[in-house]
Amino acid sequence: MDNTVNVVNAPKTSTFQMRINPDVKRQVEAVYAKQGLTFTDAVNIFIQQSLNEDGLPFLASPENTEFMKAKAMRRLLGEVQKGWDSAEREGWLSIEEIEARLGIEDE
Numbered sequence: 001m002d003n004t005v006n007v008v009n010a011p012k013t014s015t016f017q018m019r020i021n022p023d024v025k026r027q028v029e030a031v032y033a034k035q036g037l038t039f040t041d042a043v044n045i046f047i048q049q050s051l052n053e054d055g056l057p058f059l060a061s062p063e064n065t066e067f068m069k070a071k072a073m074r075r076l077l078g079e080v081q082k083g084w085d086s087a088e089r090e091g092w093l094s095i096e097e098i099e100a101r102l103g104i105e106d107e
Contacts, residue, residue: 005051006048007044007045007047007048008044008048016043028042
């Protein structure tokens with residue numbers, strides 16, 4: 001049985017209050033408004049994503065940037081390896097064959 005709640009469709013019968021600096025609130029409301037969202041919409045999205053992920057929907061760490069770079073590098077290297085394996089298995093293409101397949105011409 002799936003107990004996952006859909007925040008969008010769930011009845012809204014409880015309230016949540018928090019304290020926030022008024023300047024920060026104005027700034028974040030402006031950020032969300034650019035996306036067509038209210039602050040409440042954004043909080044509900046955060047809550048839904050937390051439920052979907054069964055935790056924070058992002059890495060909360062000072063190393064976040066480095067983590068994302070490392071993750072992207074692992075993915076890139078995985079894709080490069082797939083390409084290498086494919087070329088080894090199916091044979092290498094000449095530059096002319098690649099251009100023909102892509103529909104481009106050498107200038």
